[in-house]
Amino acid sequence: MGALIGLGVGVGLVLCWSAFALPRVPREPSPRRPGRVASLLARAGLGQVSASGFVLLCAACALLVGLVIELVSGAPPVALAFAAMAGYLPVVIVNGRARRRQREFAEVWPEAVDNLASAVRAGMSLPEAVAGLADRGPEALRPAFAAFGLDYQVSGRFGDALDRLKERLADPVGDRVVEGLRIAREVGGGELGRILRNLSGYLREDARTRSELEARQAWTVNGARLAVSAPWLVLLLMSFQSDVIHRYATPGGTLVLAVGGGLCVVAYRAMMRLGRLPTERRILSSTPHGSAPLRSERPSGGPG
Numbered sequence: 001m002g003a004l005i006g007l008g009v010g011v012g013l014v015l016c017w018s019a020f021a022l023p024r025v026p027r028e029p030s031p032r033r034p035g036r037v038a039s040l041l042a043r044a045g046l047g048q049v050s051a052s053g054f055v056l057l058c059a060a061c062a063l064l065v066g067l068v069i070e071l072v073s074g075a076p077p078v079a080l081a082f083a084a085m086a087g088y089l090p091v092v093i094v095n096g097r098a099r100r101r102q103r104e105f106a107e108v109w110p111e112a113v114d115n116l117a118s119a120v121r122a123g124m125s126l127p128e129a130v131a132g133l134a135d136r137g138p139e140a141l142r143p144a145f146a147a148f149g150l151d152y153q154v155s156g157r158f159g160d161a162l163d164r165l166k167e168r169l170a171d172p173v174g175d176r177v178v179e180g181l182r183i184a185r186e187v188g189g190g191e192l193g194r195i196l197r198n199l200s201g202y203l204r205e206d207a208r209t210r211s212e213l214e215a216r217q218a219w220t221v222n223g224a225r226l227a228v229s230a231p232w233l234v235l236l237l238m239s240f241q242s243d244v245i246h247r248y249a250t251p252g253g254t255l256v257l258a259v260g261g262g263l264c265v266v267a268y269r270a271m272m273r274l275g276r277l278p279t280e281r282r283i284l285s286s287t288p289h290g291s292a293p294l295r296s297e298r299p300s301g302g303p304g
Contacts, residue, residue, distance in 0.1 A: 043171070054090065119132055148161050151165075
């Protein structure tokens with residue numbers, strides 16, 4: 001019993017000594033996820049625009065419109081309300097651009113994957129087939145794949161080039177395609193053509209279903225926008241009538257504007273939430289380059 005206690009004390013002392021004496025292995029810093037503004041700009045294809053610059057643009061729009069409405073109406077609460085709307089307007093525009101870009105990509109991805117399958121069937125390696133989309137692929141995807149070809153020529157690392165391709169596309173469907181290509185690279189052989197054909201069929205069916213649902217719920221979105229914008233358009237026209245608009249400069253008028261603005265925001269968000277489709281999320285984007293840690297590489301001249 002005494003020997004067992006002595007052994008336990010000795011092991012504990014050795015562990016305490018090793019915690020202070022032995023060198024520590026440095027931990028890799030955890031990757032920083034991009035902020036919401038940076039993610040929105042990337043999805044809209046505006047990755048070259050900084051988040052701070054976009055925020056300054058929103059502030060400039062709010063300040064400019066607020067000053068103009070103040071000069072026209074002479075009612076600070078009305079000017080503040082329109083300044084808030086003007087500050088949010090760039091966000092609405094970029095959101096719309098991101099949605100249009102995502103729809104455009106979803107429509108052309110099946111064609112791009114079919115092109116890849118044809119190139120691989122013709123005997124090209126997978127990296128060469130992917131880089132060839134810069135010339136033979138859909139017009140909307142050519143710039144991103146041209147940059148991929150340049151990255152692969154410089155580094156020779158297919159996985160790293162795919163990581164940067166995902167960053168440029170910033171598209172949920174593009175994430176699935178890129179990870180499908182990564183898996184196809186790992187599997188290789190006779191499974192490559194089957195994987196690409198299955199991926200193309202799935203993307204085509206998914207795009208068809210989503211376009212039908214978006215067409216059916218478009219009236220909900222348009223109705224929500226019309227219902228929210230109508231009272232503020234009336235208020236904007238009333239701003240040119242000084243004897244009427246000055247009533248909103250009183251405490252009662254300010255309260256009416258605040259309550260009306262809050263109700264419009266709540267109603268609009270509720271209608272959009274009830275009528276929206278499930279949004280696709282980007283997958284495997286938590287590593288430094290936004291992809292899964294599949295790093296085994298094959299020689300670039302292999303069968304792909």
